[in-house]
Amino acid sequence: MMRNAPEENIKNCFHCGAPSGEMPISHDGKVFCCNGCKAVYEILRGKQLYRYYDFGEHPGVTPSISTNAKFAFLDEPNVNKKLIDFSEDGIVVVSLRIPQMHCSSCIWLLENLHNLHKGIFYSRVDFLKKRLLIKFVENKISFRQVVELISSIGYEPELGLKESDSSHRTKVERSFYLKIGVAAFCFGNIMLFSLPEYLSSSTIDISSRTLFGYINLLLSFPVVFFSGMIFFISAINGLRSKAINIDVPIALGIAIVFLRSAVDVLLQTGPGYFDSLSGLVFFLLIGRLFQNKTYDNLNFERKYQAYFPLAVSVRRNGNDTTIPITLIRPGERMIIRNNEIVPADSVLMTGIANIDYSFVTGESKPSVKSVGDLIYAGGKHLGSVIQLEAIKEVSESEFIQLWNEFGAIDKIKSRLLTLSTTIGKYFTFGILLIALSTAFAWWLIDPGKILDSVTAILIIACPCALALAAPFVFGTTLRLFGKKGFYLKHSSVVEALSKTDMIVFDKTGTITHTERTSIRFNGNSLSKEQRIQVASLARSSTHPLSRSIYDCLQVRDISEVTNFEEVEAAGICARVGGAKVQLGSASFVGAKSPDNNIKQTSVYAAVDGNILGRFEFENVYRDRLEEVLGNLNTSHSISLLSGDDDGEREKLKEIFPNFSEMQFNQSPSDKLSYIKSLQSKNRNVIMIGDGLNDAGALWQSDVAIAVTEDVSSFSPACDGILNAYAFNDLDRFIRFASTAKLVVYWSFVISFIYNIIGLYFAMRGELSPILAAILMPLSSISVVIFSTFVTQYLAKRKGLL
């Protein structure tokens, strides 16, 4: 089936769906927005992979423009052996992370790579993890060529050092499924063999009942010692750190049920509670599964390695070679090209560096460095080739130190489901108290019933339903948030969110759009020729401001640019079709300096000395910002920390609610100490930020949320990742966390009601196995149903569904 309807697609690129602008490229009856997209189309058409376009409209990804040398480092054996999973007999297996894949067309194309090159004989996608597993024959195609091939069709892989935890996670996940499967198997079969007990006891003779008892005992072994082991481990870990978590009474319950039932069967005094036992473990495991939902494609503990390049070009004894960045030693001469990241703190030796620290500081304006200046690791160089001399190793570099310091400690452990832990503590003591007083009472009345009643109390009181409430409520909340673009690291973050009373915002990139600065042209309107002249000049520069100007002019007819000259920190000029065109600061083009009260960045444009006007750049705040802040202000105090100067203070004052604190010119450590000072005043702080300069503050805060335009790309260690488009719902998210906590309390009430009913029978020593087998699953199931549905219902009412 072909979609041969160019008319309907006249506005949008056939490949990627982006608006094709004023000057679309027409080819083969299709419209393309750029040559990159057209090139991909050509490749796919030439190789009979046209069906790529059949699965959905505009499935494509615009390939990034890359130079030939970009992947040259992959030819270095000591670099690529770090990336390759397995290699034997000339067959290489490699797993690549491809963040761009987004639809079924992507899956189809990436799994049909063998049609593009014969050397690749196997490719398989794991969509949720955004991974592509490729097997290829080494002497037909090199690793570098494979990467270049994938990049050429728009799927440039993210090459970083191996994150070793992904295979570990797979292992843990698999063993968890096995545990659930085994528990389910035993649960089902034990119920089957317990059926005679549920029915009238006279129909089955004694010998088969004994047999069924033994079979049940046998089946319960894997339930306790394989599936249920995690509860014992967790309880012991809890006790070791002197905390009684919810798993302590659970483990106690499981142990008592098992022992009591085993004794019952062996002494033939009763059928035992095996059905309750296996059901209990099964439901608890399901709760764990639900609670431990993770977002495979997100990484909340990004190490710097994910962002840094793998290798860098160095000059040794006059020869250029590529070495992995881990081998950089002080004194190494590094060669950094346009758009490459400086991997280690170093001093500039030749050239003029134009360093974009946006990854580190969130500030998008590049800073200019000249020979002899210190350049910190993490900056991206824009411009012509420079040479640097490393003064520190990668791991010693300033920002990496900062990074590692905060990334190293796993905060989540210390506050894992605090609600359940508190409950668990009181619950355990309460149950022990009830058990003891019951024992005492029976000792007075009929000592023969002590053992029966005490074990029955410990069995029925096992807080299965209690333990399920929080996972299901918070787990459901986590999923609902995820659908809306707010991804939490763990369901316990919901609980942590509900306890906060203060929100600290970072400015750049958090409350402002990073990619959308508004550009206003202040001057006479430009003629078409002038627009072409300015756009052609702007296009020749890699400076972000020039790029923004070029994008904003929307011109595709580019004239030839000659005598291009770039004056650092001032502007650019060149001859475009005979006219001298200038772009830059007021003094650079010879304009009158503007009034001092204009704070925003502006770029002047001039042709042949005539000043056309200036482009004004302004931060664009997120759409619903004022409303979000207003809503949050009812429950939280709000403050703002900004690394920038206070140029926009007045404007921000209008947006932020009254009495919110604002601090400008804040360094990373200022931000950290600000959070600390808040916490010393017993505030529970949410920090919302983006770049590495917030890493300290994020780490210190009680809940750290990173805002990002692209969730699969880089973000610092945090508890939650907020997709920028979801920022408008931030108030709803934070408020809903408190609602979720209420639902947990209600679920607790339900579970307590069941417990009281059960305890009534248990204390009288009348808890029959069949009663336990009905009561215990019933309480679990009703808590699960209640918590899931009520959470969903409330979310719907609050506009989160």
Add this chain to the structure above:
Amino acid sequence: MSVIWILVGFSVFVAVSFLFLFIWAVRNGQYDDKYTPSVRILFDDEKKNITTNQTSGNNVKGSVDYGNANDQVR
């Protein structure tokens, strides 16, 4: 009543074989990716190309063989 022994033995045998199938499936990685297969199954088998090569006798059966892809689709 002794027939029940046979039935019990048989039912346990059937149940255990399914348990082992499950364990095999988990170990085999079938539970690692729970999304992509649902998309993959909807891809049609590759048909002959749209523009060239009209001979239909050469229609490759089941050529979307992801495990053992080859170049037979031309």
